[in-house]
Structure formats: structure tokens, C-alpha cells
Amino acid sequence: MSARMLAWAYLSQVALGPCAPLVELVASVGPEEAARAVREAALPEVLRTRTEARRALDTAERDLERLDRLGGRLITPDDEEWPAWKLLGFEGVDARRDRDAAVPLALWAIGGGTLVEVTERAVAVVGTRAASGYGEHVTARFVEDLCGAGWTVVSGAAYGIDGVAHRAALAAGAPTVAVLACGVDRAYPAGHARMLRDIADRGLVVSEYSPGVAPARHRFLARNRLVAGLSDAVLVVEAGARSGARNTAAWSGRLGRPVLAVPGPVTSAASVGCHRMIRDGDAQLVARAEDVMAAAGPITPGESEAGPARRLDSLSAVELSVYEALPTTRAIGVQELSEQSGQPLAAVRGALPTLELEGLVGRDETGWSRRR
């Protein structure tokens, strides 16, 4: 158990959910230095306040051991499987309006899937707990078609649409990702304990919350952002007038990703939320899985129309320093790139997908290099 890993675990259990200033601190000084600063309260006012309640409570070692016994792991920005690409979306969200619109510090996970791989082409399939027979039928049909075409289904493991979506993915022999609003060691809802074990067998059960953390209302909202954040689009199959699924959909909209809703009978209370979203222009109507796939992707990298100079202009300071540290004649690994650029590992990992998308950098088995 490395000191760095213990620092990540400590920071995660202190943050206990989205905390943009802490993510920024870690990105600039690294997890160990950030953990030391939190412990000693050597922090700017905003972070001191946010970490005050839990900074003395260091359960990092116990949490990591507990997860290890369950065959799980803590996925951090240090890891190859960290889905930096997907989570980049949160950087475009106005954090002043959405206080909790943060990249997660780290993700606790149980399961045989590799996070960055299983979420490479992913659709969140969500909906009301009070699903109708129609909703269950339609969910199963959409999921079967999505999985058949190689898409992963991400959801929240709740009763109703979520559960049907996960089960249909498992039945299709496809990996699926359940994002929990509690520790991954807890089966919530209890009636889905068996299903969660099945999900872990082939896909992943992930959470921003350390082992043992209980579900709570605000954690469901924070969890919804990760369901959207790990997906290329959110599909709402059924939603009542006040369904939590609409919250997940709103996150997808804020991330600039498609929000899709399935219509249903206007006589069904379970479709009221979907119809309202379509009517208000907050969601696009989809009637078949093909509609979902057409809206959700594929994203084709390197199709930027701007020239290289123009593209460099649009880079952040961090991205530019990472770009300039890259050699054109050979490929280097992220560790060396971090040293050359003076940027922390997490920042390097965060910058590379943008640079790749812009067609500025390339990657092979030995690492990254500058293009042109």
C-alpha cells in the first residue's frame, strides 16, 4: 500500500463527494502534498471549511483493506484506466452555477472491467423506479440492441428502469457499469445485492464514496452527475413528473452531451417527465436504439477543421506546456512527460485527450509523441 495510494484514499474520504477546489489542489501539487496540507489545515479558506469536518478522520488504510478483501480497487487519475477523456466534460461546466460540477477525485470500484475501456462507448440508461410494464419492455429492447452494437450501459442500480437496464445488459452478455451513491461494499438497494454481484463479475460497480459510506439524498444527485459523466449520452426511458432521471439528464445537457427520451402513452404517469423534456426541448425523442446510437456517437478524433496554429491558440496553459514537452522523434510515457513539462501526472493525463482530439499528439505502445 503506497503512500500515494493512501493519500488518494484519505483525500477521497475527506472530500466525501464532489469538491472542485480539492481536485484543483491535487492537480497542482499531487495527492501526497495535498493530503499533508489537508491534514494540517494549511489551506485556503474555502478548502479549510470544506475539509474541516473530516480531516482528522483518517480511514484510508482501513478503506483500502476493506476494498481489497472484496477484490476491489481505488481508481485514480494515476491509473491507465482513469476515464480522463470522459470526465473532461466537467471542465466545460460553469462551476459557479454548479457547485458540485467537479471531476471526481478518485473512484472506488469492484469488478473485472477496465473503467476506461468499458465506458469508451457508453450510454446511460435511466428512469423512474416506478416503471410500467411498457417501460420495462422498452428498456430491455433498447439495451439489447445497444449491447449488441458494442455499447456499454451505465446506470444507477436503482429499482425500476435502472435495474432492468443492468439486467438486460447482463443477459446480453455485455459489461455494464453501476454507479452507486454509497460505498461499493454496500448493496443498495438491498434487493439488488445479487444483481450488483453479477454486475461486478463482468462489468464494474463504482462510487465516489469510500467503503462504508451510507446512501443519502444529496449523494444520489452527485452520483447522477457521474452516471452522465461516464456516458456519451443519457437515455431516459420513463420518468415521472419529478423523477431523479431528469436530474441525470440535466447533467448530460450541462456536459454538452445528448439527452434522449423515449415517449410513451400520454395516459401513463411514468412518461410525463419524458414528454415534458421533449416538449420543452430539453431532450430529443428517440423511438429505437438506432436513434440513440446516431445521437451518442461515434466521436471521431482528429476531425478538427482548424489549422495547427489556430488549434494551439485554443489550448490551456497546462495543455500547451504538455504539448511543448512532447518530442516529435520518439514517444515518451506520461511519467517522463510529467517531469519534462513540470505538470503533475493528473494534469498530464487530463491534457492528453484534448491534444489527441485536436490531432496534435499521437500515441503508440511506448507512449505519446507530438504530431507533425
Added chain:
Amino acid sequence: MSARMLAWAYLSQVALGPCAPLVELVASVGPEEAARAVREAALPEVLRTRTEARRALDTAERDLERLDRLGGRLITPDDEEWPAWKLLGFEGVDARRDRDAAVPLALWAIGGGTLVEVTERAVAVVGTRAASGYGEHVTARFVEDLCGAGWTVVSGAAYGIDGVAHRAALAAGAPTVAVLACGVDRAYPAGHARMLRDIADRGLVVSEYSPGVAPARHRFLARNRLVAGLSDAVLVVEAGARSGARNTAAWSGRLGRPVLAVPGPVTSAASVGCHRMIRDGDAQLVARAEDVMAAAGPITPGESEAGPARRLDSLSAVELSVYEALPTTRAIGVQELSEQSGQPLAAVRGALPTLELEGLVGRDETGWSRRR
């Protein structure tokens, strides 16, 4: 039976459907002079071609007698009940693109309702002949609510959604308007003969086609334009992939009026057309009758924000000459206004609603006057 009325009937049976150049000729020289010109083929090339096949066939007297025996009448732009206001919409349609986007010459009608009154606040309710139980249920519910709020339902008397819409209106004790693609003396479809008699009892059965004319495919399309033209909005309850209801909806769109569609189960073939229209942005999703009423109106006259000078600028030459012929100190009738302005009666009747909408003219029991 006046010579003028015989001229209208003759022109209608010669045109046998939409014929924009003939409508223009009548508007400029009046029906009797137009009828003489048609009989003698003293016409511009385009009109000579269009009227050639039927100009020798004068069934006007017989048609009017036949209609009279059925208690019907021929409604023309001369009549107070002519819905000039509603039909004005066709003037905004590009006739080069839509050859048949013409105001009807006249309308043959049977029924106790007054056309301009029953269509004052009207919604076309249309849909597939192959309606599902869901579609029938939803149609009845929407129509009941619309009629309860004082709206008239216009439809095409076909099997399926059309028939359910008319019947629900009758059950609600409300007038309803059936627009046929054949003569109003013919019951089409035959299975709806009883329903058509019930509609005539309280509302109106109308057609652009003279008595005896048989239904034909192109007449259904021309009929659809009148269903849309007599309504403030078109509501499609169910439509298959190739439903004629989508043609009616398209007319509403061309007229600049709302196109509304009810969603349904994505598993139902009868909702495919509705979903496609919503998805493509060709229709707005409606889930309740309240949504329909909110979209369809009410239109509040005199709310134009532009000043009088600005408003005069936007008038057509005909509208301006009618406006300028109006006195400010007293009200005059349309006959006098026609003489004063030098515009034919139909043109005067067509211009007045626009002028009223712009708040430029007012009307009392004795006639029309200029405002300000």
C-alpha cells in the same frame, strides 16, 4: 336561383378542386364575368388549359337543386359565413411550390352550423385509419376536453381517428366540421353515412367538390389542405409511417399554423409517424388538450406592437386601397366599400380581417370604419 349563384356553382364544377388562377380571375372581375369568360374560353393560356375539359359541362342548376333538396347550400366569398379570415392563410403559401395551395372558389355545405362561426376557434383532429385502442381512447379524451373549452373539431370523416374525433365531438354536444373529398351528397366512407347525417344536424359537412363528384386520391390531398385551412392548428393523434394525416399536418405547417402530435408507445406502428414528426421538428409534442389550446390560440386582435405608419407599410396594395376607402366618421357596408375602393367584393372581404387584426379598422352593426 340568382345568376350570380349559378355562376359560382358553374365555376366550382368547372374547377373541380383548387385552381388559384380562377380564384384570382373571380376576385378581379366577379363570378358572372368570370363564368362568361370560362364558357367562351376567353382566357389566358393557363386558365384555358385548366378549364378546357369541363367548361362545356354546365351542371350548375342541377347541382344547386340537388343540394337544395338535401337542405344544403353553396357558401361563397359573397356570404357572411365565408371564413375569409381562416382561408387568408393560403395567400402566404408559395403557389409556385404548391400548385394547389389555393383558397377554394366556394364550398358546398350541408348542416345547421354557420361556417365562419363554427370554425372561429377550430382544431383539426386527424390520424390513421388503422387507429389503435390507445389512439381511439386518446382522441376521445382530447376532443372531449377541446369541445368542453369551446373549440370545434374539424376532420375528414375517415375511418379510425377522424371518425372517433367527430363522434366524440357529437357526444360532447359540440358542432363539428367534416370536410369531404367528394360531393357532400355522397356518404364516404359508406359506413359513416349515419355519422355524416349526425354531423350535418349540429355542425357542417363541407366540400370543395360539386354534388355527385366521386372521391379520388388527389382529392383527398386537396381536401386535407382545407381541413388544415379551416383550423387554427392540426393535431395528429396517431399516424403510421405513410399516413395521410402527415399530409394534413404539412399543410398546417405551410400555412404557418401549429402542427401538434401525440406521442404513443414506441412499440406501436400507429405512432411511428407522430414520433418521426416530433423528432424531425415538424410537430410539437402534446400530451394534454391544454397543450393543444395553448398552441392553437387564442389569437388576440389589435395587439400589434408596430405603430400605424409601420403597419400601413406592411399592407398589400388591395388592403391599402380598402383601408383608404374607409371613412373615419361613419361605418359603411362591404358593398359600398367595394364600390368606393374599386376592389371586388371578395377582395374587400379578404382584406378586412387583416386590417382588423392590425387594429386599423373597426366594425359595428352598420359596417366598417377606419380607426384613429
